[in-house]
Amino acid sequence: MKKKLTVLALCGTALLTACGQEQGTPAAVDDVPQVDSPAGWTQVNREGWPEAVPGEGLAKGLTLPIERYLVPYADEITFLEWRGNAEIKCMRALGFPNWRTEKLGANPPSSGSPSNMERRYGITIRSEAEKTGYHDPSEQAGSASSLSGQETPEAIVALKGKQNGRAVQALEGKPVPEGGCIGESRRQVPSPDITLAEELSGQSFTASQETPEVKAAMAAWSACMKERGYQVATVWDAANLTDPASSSSASDAERKTALAEIDCKQKTDLVAIWFKAEQKIQETLIAKQQDALNKARSNTVAGLTAARQITAATR
Template structure:
């Protein structure tokens, strides 16, 4: 298998980076023992937007969503379990990527800072439609064409199931399967599906359509021929490495016209009402998913090498 194929298959997983020798650091810790996930927490998003037209806003469905910190906590547990499993089969230098190095602009899947397009005037004036960089460099695992590692990770060799490696029995589904059973995952499918539904439905509400029309009139008065906030981003053609003066002009007008017409406030109010209806008709399923995610989160800290 080509190296790039293995890299795709094992995206987010560790790699076997040396000949397996036990290198001891000055502190007396082996290199293998030191190969645990690193978590960086600087510049993580706040729970609710802290600036702009969505400052302090949180939609009803967000109470059922998991935070960025929750996602990192579970991924760290999965990485710990992965490293421990791969070590058992001789990959003593196996490691995973650093976590938290590229935090998103929003704390959860609602993406409130940009759910209704640009909302922070200062950012629009400086970055146009681009998301301000808030991350740091990570140390990615090296890419290698490692058939043995693939076999242990997947519990398969090509299209055939593999049950052992060098005389040792493999877990069902390899180390990947072991990680899934030991840590599990967060149950977010339903809440994210309902969030997408409310977003689509909200754009058809008469009050939102009227506010969008007022916003479009404001933009047109400034020389920008658009009908919706999504047209504005397309008009800016933000493909260059940095924002052009044209992009800055459109982005700035977008936010200023939203403030003038109360588009964001109207949109948020109408979508909140839709989400409350969705919660009322899906309460038991949302509660079940939230309970499942809570169990996964509570068990995550107990996962050790």
């Protein structure tokens, strides 16, 4: 399958459950007080980030029900920022006052949606197809590390808590936490509990493709593509025609195919039909797992609160 189902593992969630709320009614992340990291700690570039809900294209405004329990890009970066602060604080305590972590957010993905709505049902944005065909625009930018030279042998011991495969209890008289500063940062800033939501998202995506309405819409889309000279049964077949993975940039043929795909999706209303079918499936899946999903969301609130307390302590 060519489609990239993006569900990020180390991140926060846009909608969370707070104590005292009615079951099934999520609280916003903003309900937990915001804390900005001061200079010298984990740095974040917040420019050019995609929105959590698509703002253009055939998927504009679409949000699946399961996204209440998943993680948009902005919250992923927030959790990684706080975890980075915990790591820096630990390293400074062990004698590395200039320790830094990678700058976050400099190369954001093309989608900020936890379900990757812009490409969940194949490409949907015409302007992207015109420029990059089936290539993900976010993959065009590279990133270089600016942290070379800081990972000395001693720093690695402090970071991982091991030397020659054995746990280290102390470094120059200073106690080293279990698993080093990486282990300490992960204990202090636990990852959100999104495993179940990820599973349900995958289940609904697979099941939606077998519904009569999606099969009919896909067949109509295939017929439309045939009229334009393309023999493809599904949207994933269209991406395979020009093998985007074989080149770092889109060819004229790739862009032409991508534009034809979008035109046929618009003509047959494939994206809207597919979305509605999956939305219905997700509502059923969520209803069956509501208690477990609410509990997972509550766990995320606890981790979120702990993370912000750590960042507040760095000031």
